[in-house]
Amino acid sequence: MELIFATNNANKLEEVQAIVGERFIIKSLADIGCTDDIPETGVTFEENAQQKTDFLVNKYGLYCFGDDSGLEIDALGKEPGVFSARYSGTRDMEKNIDLVLEKLGDNANRVANFRTVISLYLNEQQHFFEGTIEGRIITERRGSGGFGYDPIFIPNGYSQTFAEMTPAEKNQISHRAIAVQKLTDFLRERYS
Numbered sequence: 001m002e003l004i005f006a007t008n009n010a011n012k013l014e015e016v017q018a019i020v021g022e023r024f025i026i027k028s029l030a031d032i033g034c035t036d037d038i039p040e041t042g043v044t045f046e047e048n049a050q051q052k053t054d055f056l057v058n059k060y061g062l063y064c065f066g067d068d069s070g071l072e073i074d075a076l077g078k079e080p081g082v083f084s085a086r087y088s089g090t091r092d093m094e095k096n097i098d099l100v101l102e103k104l105g106d107n108a109n110r111v112a113n114f115r116t117v118i119s120l121y122l123n124e125q126q127h128f129f130e131g132t133i134e135g136r137i138i139t140e141r142r143g144s145g146g147f148g149y150d151p152i153f154i155p156n157g158y159s160q161t162f163a164e165m166t167p168a169e170k171n172q173i174s175h176r177a178i179a180v181q182k183l184t185d186f187l188r189e190r191y192s
């Protein structure tokens with residue numbers, strides 16, 4: 001089965017394809033020649049994820065899924081949240097991480113979580129899948145793998161940041177992995 005993943009983020013596409021397996025062929029926006037800047041104006045991950053699938057359904061009539069995810073930090077009122085990609089006003093992750101570390105300062109409460117919401121549009125029906133991983137924000141970057149805020153996030157029960165883990169290790173426990181596993185279970189149950 002072929003599904004369009006409403007993303008331009010190559011890291012995410014790779015992570016998702018690895019989890020879903022070969023039975024489902026996942027194509028990106030680039031693969032279908034979609035160069036539109038799909039609006040992400042919602043105030044929740046759910047709204048943004050659905051905006052992505054609504055856009056593809058309306059424009060191409062394709063079966064698709066889209067996700068929105070981000071980092072939620074307790075001491076910052078769950079920021080950066082839906083603003084994770086552009087927290088500092090730019091997509092520059094160095095600046096975004098700097099801003100998080102600056103805002104947290106020496107606050108002892110470092111509790112944070114990553115959350116993903118996937119919107120799936122299939123057979124004229126809308127479905128949602130969610131994944132969360134709890135952890136904490138450290139005071140300095142560690143590791144060079146992954147992407148986004150990975151160098152400053154340590155999941156509970158681990159001593160390494162996401163950026164210090166191999167892709168396979170991160171893929172076993174990440175917020176996206178949890179949500180994608182729920183999506184995969186749903187698809188396998190109905191379509192295999």
Ligand code: ITT
Pocket residue numbers: 006007008009012067068069070071084085114146147148149150162174176
């Ligand atoms: P698309 O919208 O094109 O899919 P994106 O980079 O904006 O790609 P998201 O909306 O899912 O991706 O995530 C928003 C930001 O949240 C992302 O740019 C990262 O800064 C952060 N983020 C999401 N998942 C992450 C992860 O697994 N590790 C580290 N940071 C992550």
